[in-house]
Amino acid sequence: xxxxxxxxxxxxxxxxxxxxxxxxxxxxxxxxxxxxxxxxxxxxxxxxxxxxxxxxxxxxxxxxxxxxxxxxxxxxxxxxxxxxxxxxxxxxxxxxxxxxxxxxxxxxxxxxxxxxxxxxxxxxxxxxxxxxxxxxxxxxxxxxxxxxxxxxxxxxxxxxxxxxxxxxxxxxxxxxxxxxxxxxxxxxxxxxxxxxxxxxxxxxxxxxxxxxxxxxxxxxxxxxxxxxxxxxxxxxxxxxxxxxxxxxxxxxxxxxxxxxxx
Amino acid sequence: xxxxxxxxxxxxxxxxxxxxxxxxxxxxxxxxxxxxxxxxxxxxxxxxxxxxxxxxxxxxxxxxxxxxxxxxxxxxxxxxxxxxxxxxxxxxxxxxxxxxxxxxxxxxxxxxxxxxxxxxxxxxxxxxxxxxxxxxxxxxxxxxxxxxxxxxxxxxxxxxxxxxxxxxxxxxxxxxxxxxxxxxxxxxxxxxxxxxxxxxxxxxxxxxxxxxxxxxxxxxxxxxxxxxxxxxxxxxxxxxxxxxxxxxxxxxxxxxx
Numbered sequence: 309x310x311x312x313x314x315x316x317x318x319x320x321x322x323x324x325x326x327x328x329x330x331x332x333x334x335x336x337x338x339x340x341x342x343x344x345x346x347x348x349x350x351x352x353x354x355x356x357x358x359x360x361x362x363x364x365x366x367x368x369x370x371x372x373x374x375x376x377x378x379x380x381x382x383x384x385x386x387x388x389x390x391x392x393x394x395x396x397x398x399x400x401x402x403x404x405x406x407x408x409x410x411x412x413x414x415x416x417x418x419x420x421x422x423x424x425x426x427x428x429x430x431x432x433x434x435x436x437x438x439x440x441x442x443x444x445x446x447x448x449x450x451x452x453x454x455x456x457x458x459x460x461x462x463x464x465x466x467x468x469x470x471x472x473x474x475x476x477x478x479x480x481x482x483x484x485x486x487x488x489x490x491x492x493x494x495x496x497x498x499x500x501x502x503x504x505x506x507x508x509x510x511x512x513x514x515x516x517x518x519x520x521x522x523x524x525x526x527x528x529x530x531x532x533x534x535x536x537x538x539x540x541x542x543x544x545x546x547x548x549x550x551x552x553x554x555x556x557x558x559x560x561x562x563x564x565x566x567x568x569x570x
Numbered sequence: 571x572x573x574x575x576x577x578x579x580x581x582x583x584x585x586x587x588x589x590x591x592x593x594x595x596x597x598x599x600x601x602x603x604x605x606x607x608x609x610x611x612x613x614x615x616x617x618x619x620x621x622x623x624x625x626x627x628x629x630x631x632x633x634x635x636x637x638x639x640x641x642x643x644x645x646x647x648x649x650x651x652x653x654x655x656x657x658x659x660x661x662x663x664x665x666x667x668x669x670x671x672x673x674x675x676x677x678x679x680x681x682x683x684x685x686x687x688x689x690x691x692x693x694x695x696x697x698x699x700x701x702x703x704x705x706x707x708x709x710x711x712x713x714x715x716x717x718x719x720x721x722x723x724x725x726x727x728x729x730x731x732x733x734x735x736x737x738x739x740x741x742x743x744x745x746x747x748x749x750x751x752x753x754x755x756x757x758x759x760x761x762x763x764x765x766x767x768x769x770x771x772x773x774x775x776x777x778x779x780x781x782x783x784x785x786x787x788x789x790x791x792x793x794x795x796x797x798x799x800x801x802x803x804x805x806x807x808x809x810x811x812x813x814x815x816x817x818x819x820x821x822x823x824x825x826x827x
Contacts, residue, residue, distance in 0.1 A: 419754040434755050435700065435738035517739030517750075518705070535634040535707035535742065 332549060339542045347543025355521040356529035357547070363437060363525060364505040367444035371452045371501050374445070379456035380482070394457075401450045408446055409514025416442065416515075439516035440523050444505040452501035459493025460486065492563050499559040503552055597625045598801045601636040602650040603709065603787065604743035605675070605762045609820040610650070616816070617807050624800050632708040632743035640665050640792065647795030648805055650787060652709035652762075657788045669790035672809050674823040676782045677710075677717055678763045679775040680751050689758050692721055692777055696732035702739050702747050702756040710744040713783045714760040720781045748772065767821025786825075 347353060378397070382390050400408055416423040416433045423433060433439050463486050471481045487494070509527040516523040518532065526548045534541040602610050607630050614626040629636070629646070637656040640646050641663060649666055651657045652675075660666040679695055681687040688697045695701075704711025722730040738756065741747045744765050750756040752771040762785065766774040789808055795801040807813060814824045 413753055413755070417753060417755055432700075517702075518741065519737065519739050523739070531742070532705055532707070532740070535632065535638060535705065538638070 335542060335545055335549070339539070339546055343539050344543045344546055347540045348547065350533070350540050350544075352520055352524070352529045352533060352540075353544060353547075356524055356526045356544070357551075359437070359440070359521070359524065360506060360526040360548075363440045363444060364502060367441050367448060367505045368452075368498060368502045370441070370445050371449045371505075372498065375449050375453045376456060379453045380460055380486075382453075383457045383460035397450050397453050399450075400447050405447060405508065405510030406514055409443065409511035412439075412443060412446065412511060412515040434515060435517045435519065435523060437516075437522060440512055440525060443511040443515050444508050447508050447511055448501040448505040451504050452497040455493050455497025455500060456490070459490035459497065462493070463489045495559055495563050499556055502555065502559075506548070506552060596623050596800050597627055598647045598795070598798060598804050599627050599629065599645055600648045600650065600804065601629045601631075601640060601644070601646040602648075603633045603636070603652040604630045604745045605652060605710070605765055606630065606650055606673075606787070607745070609673075609764070609817050609822065612816045612820065613808060613813055616812070617804060620807075621800070621803065624803075626804060630743075632704070632710075634705075634707040634709075635742060645794065646792050647798050647801035648789060648791055650789045650808070652785060652787055653712065654786065654788060655712075656709070657790055661790065664793075666790040666792055667796055669788040670809060671786050671825050672789050672813070673787040673817045674825055675762045675764055675785035675787070676779075676823065677713055677760055677777055677785070678766050679758055679760055679777060680748065680766050680769075680772045681758050681775060682751055682754055682756075683771050683773045684754075687757070687773070689775055691775060692781060693725055693729075695721075695758060695775075696725075696729050696736075698733070698736045698758040700738045700755065700757045701733065701736040702741060702750040702759040703737060704744060704747055704760075705740040705742055708742055708744075709785070710747060710761060711740060713785055716783045717760065717777060717781055720783075724781065762821075763823075764821035787822075 382394055415421050418427045467485055468481055471485050518524050518528050530541050530544045610628055618624055633651040633656045657669045681689050689695055703714045718733055744761045747759045748761050748765050751759045789805055
């Protein structure tokens, strides 16, 4: 299989590989196993990794449940309304996360559009774990929804029609025909979405705040640690990267085994 | 072959040319604490008026962020910090030559500029439900904790515990702390008196001098800055009598001679 890739193509790929790989290699070289161990014993660490794990997991589950119906809808329609909706879905990718954080404050802050009402009944969203989850959902959902739309579009409509004429309901067709075929695309969508949620920083910082144990996820902990002890920040960064690699590898391997053979 | 590569080459030449513009001797890269924003902008305007051709480039962030950047080789000429700790750290590693004090400040409690705030003085700060401070590394956060500890000595009981419980977020510079009150998200915050000066949406609650730590701003030059005559002139300008009146106008206190 490797014979089809020319040497020229491989050479041209080197710069970007270096750009992606060197920073990580530099991080590894700037640290040591004992430094990483010291980092994990830092009081900020346990709270942060726990918070990151819990919030990103909840966010991903929410994105899957909230985003799949929309993705299925947008995969099938091509009118003005779906064009606008697709645009709305893409927007958070283009807007700087800090701007998203500000917008979330405007909507859900104590003096916000919806938040104003909520605070009257005693519900405050900023500075809570819910705020962290909302921020993660908003920035990460587009990644899943886009992947899901592409995955759903590749399902052969004939298969769906056949299944329907055989008497199956739309819901049954969706679960038994569409999902299995779309699964590889859905899984990579989940992987991207999860990675984005885990790495979310700007919107979380502005909207949810920065407090260890409540809203200080790993990226925020790293940023805070950076200003007092760079070695701790490097150690935490390596842990985060390792975690991301483990999950991405697991999801990719899962992808290989679930590919539907024609 | 040159013909085909010309767009690429032209691109590289432009990039390098723009990159080199930075070594202009008339430009001064000033890294200054966030709380100095307006004061330094005023000084910049005056300085550039007095010295045609000079360009002051201001980079504002928490003093601890700037210290990190300078210690990692950021191209600063001048560093203005809100406390001695970060400045001393850079002097020890020879990233800064020597430092001198140019302004002073105090802390104040701020609350949203709306009726109904329960916080009227230092003692009632313990009634806040959502308090925002600076992080432990940023000067405004360190000074705030210093003040709270002094207040605890005066009010005893569980003043410290109550105030501690009320903290909902820690921001990396004084302006971000202030913004949380301006946005109505925090009941109260502790920032510099100068941050509350002429600021929209907030009201200052005074901290008496007995509990109020003295904030001293220091200015120093990097080795790069010491070779830059414009940077030296800028530093002298910041230390001048004229600058003192600018700082006063922006809510700072002047340095005791």
